[in-house]
Amino acid sequence: MVYSSLLFIYGFLPVSLLLYYITPKKLREMALLFLSVVFCCLISLYFLIFVVVFAAVNYIFMHLISLSRRSEKVAAVPLAAGIIIDFIAVFAFRTEYFTWLHRMIRAPESFYPVGISFFVLGAIGTLIDVYKGRIKADRNMVRFALYIMFFPRLIMGPLLRYRVFTNILNNRRETLSGMGVGMTVFIKGLAKKVIAADNLYMLYTAAKSAPVKEISALTAWLGAAAYILCLYFVLSGFADMGTGIAYLYGLKFPQSFNYPLLSTRLRYFAARWQSQVIQWLRRYITKPIYGVCRKRWMREAVFISGWAIFGFWYTVDINGAVWGAIIGTAVIIENRLLKKKIMNFSGIIYTFLTVLICGVFLSSDTLGYSVRYLFAMVGGNGAIADAQGFYLFKSYIVLILVSMYASTDLFRNLMTRSGRGKAKKVIMAVSPVLVLAVLMVCTALMSYSGSSDMLLMKL
């Protein structure tokens, strides 16, 4: 079950809200855990067992580390063991080298623990934090289990550190206006997924259906643009949906994407794209190394490898790493060359083009394919545009332009700048109806298959 399905929105969500709000306030964390268990069960019972075992193992290791913390060397043993186990858990399902392990743990065929890339990072971060003494090992099992399997962040939801998560739990405040904000954010995410991403995905697959040696430049550009926009809308859509659902239960999650795609500088893109995962990598991997590096070029090399790891985290193969490395390198080059302020418009174009071209590496399976695809983008196949290209252009250009506009912060700025004038009042009055209308549109678009579970990449 994904958030963007009729079963979730019209089945699970209302029932769970009802159950949650009739539970006494003191027991509501328990209620959330219970709901998360039910949610996992609705994916499959095996998934539930998997997540519970995963949470239990990490809980045990967390306490082992905390017990042996008096001597750093002794504590390093459970830390290393815990991290290795967590990494095996990720690689077992995201690569093909561990089929023997699948048989050993009797995983049903085609079983994939959705969201594993996120909750494993969370678990590892917690182990390291306990080891470093930044946080105390929490005895509260309910909270730790919630941290791993809290359903609004299970599927590509925002990645949070344990302390941030518990702070959010401590500041839980259920209000009706909070629920309104939650529904707005949730429906925004739903629209990103169902309206934008699913249709962009159709364009992407259409552009990719022809052999790469035959596609025209126009088709190739359309495909690349569709991919990067689709990726943004899938990832940020799921993050928004998760954040919105958490709001409904009085929990205020931070946002993960701050309109990165059409930034004025590549540096801003890098800072705004999936910021929580980037921050995780900085905190646990690159920042400790920075301390050792004195020279500037060494720091830059660390920065680039940090991005390469981020790319690797997306795809678990060399292509993603190349993508990350290129983005990282481009940011470094930009920092060195481009000191002065850049014009907004040209900055946006240059950033978007760079991101789009780099996206080719993320989207292909092999490096050779990416290179050939880039070759096609410069018209290397001898055709600038063909019938298919024109057809796709005609059918999708409106969608692409609208979704590009939607991926900027222009609309939000418009809202904030409107101040207290009359325009704002009108917007305020219309927005509830607009939100409801978008929900209805999304429901209609999902009505045939009942869910839109295209995830673009398995994370």
Added chain:
Amino acid sequence: MNRITSKITAILTLVFISVFSVFTFFGKKKDFSVDENRPLAASPTVKAAELYDGRTAERLDSYVTDHFAGRSRWLVGSTLMQKELSESIVNGVYVSRERLINAESDLKSEPASSADIFDSFAENYSGMVYFAAIPTSAGVYGDVLPSHITGRSESQQISDLYEALDGDIRKIDAYNILKMLKDNYIYYRSDTKWTSYGAYCVYKTVIQKLGIIPTTYDKFSIEHVTDSFRGNLYNRTMSKAPRADIMDIFEYREGAEVTSCIVVRRDGINAEGKIFDKSRLETGDMYSMYLGEPVPVMRITTSANTDKKLLVVKDSFADCFIPFLLQHYSEITVVDPSVMSGGMSKYVDADEYEQTLFLFGIDSLGDRKMLSKIIE
């Protein structure tokens, strides 16, 4: 101000969700959707093994989807919007005002790879074998779509299959006949199948190959039985963009009459069949007006002044084709492997017939599992 807006948003959306949720779960349930012409998912029962690997969740998902309050209306809305958002393709169907075209190949394998089944049938058979592979509407009208959607064309698939078939099997080139007549009403606008007129055009060629002179067009009296037919592509899209279709009955009044029509139903019981079952027009499956509900075997005897007997092995494409053959044979047995349980030899002995005609839509010729029943 801001708070009030949020509160209104919360109340509005949550009430909307709850209302639809209540209607979905407690509303009256249907077992069959007339608009989509298919049975709807039954309510799932919880079994430990299915819960374990996630099948229960899938069933629950399709149950909620199928019984979602106002499903048919949501689908209509979905089609309208989907058309605007992308390339006019809704659930794999190309929607235009002219016609709906299937843009999604559902072939399980290449038709040419099933050739050995027919070869081995012909080898063990004493009479003559005739073969007609009929293109779907996508094959005849698909050229309005860009090439990445239609993929390998149906004409290519048919000629590959014909090449792979044994030389002793007489093949009928239905594709080029239909392609030439594409400006006529030979295919339904909302279905993958041909109209009676399309079937007639191919019949003229087929019957000549079988060694008989065809009945000319002017001898038929044509009855428009309905002008509100919406076919299988409509069932998938709910799109009323093209006009509704007309279904015709071609009757040759002076010709031979049907003296008996016995069917073997799916449950193995014999019953009376009908060539044209107009009561089916009241159901969601209007196309089954031709020959009635699909049955494994239908034995038709006629008053035709001949002792020729014909065996037709077919899929639903042949339903409106069979009536044309009645003039020329004293007995026709129609066999439909797709609804048979077990092999064909259980139902008929092919050697009683001196001629056998295979008539299939190209879209079902990739289904090896179904076709292999012919030689079992």
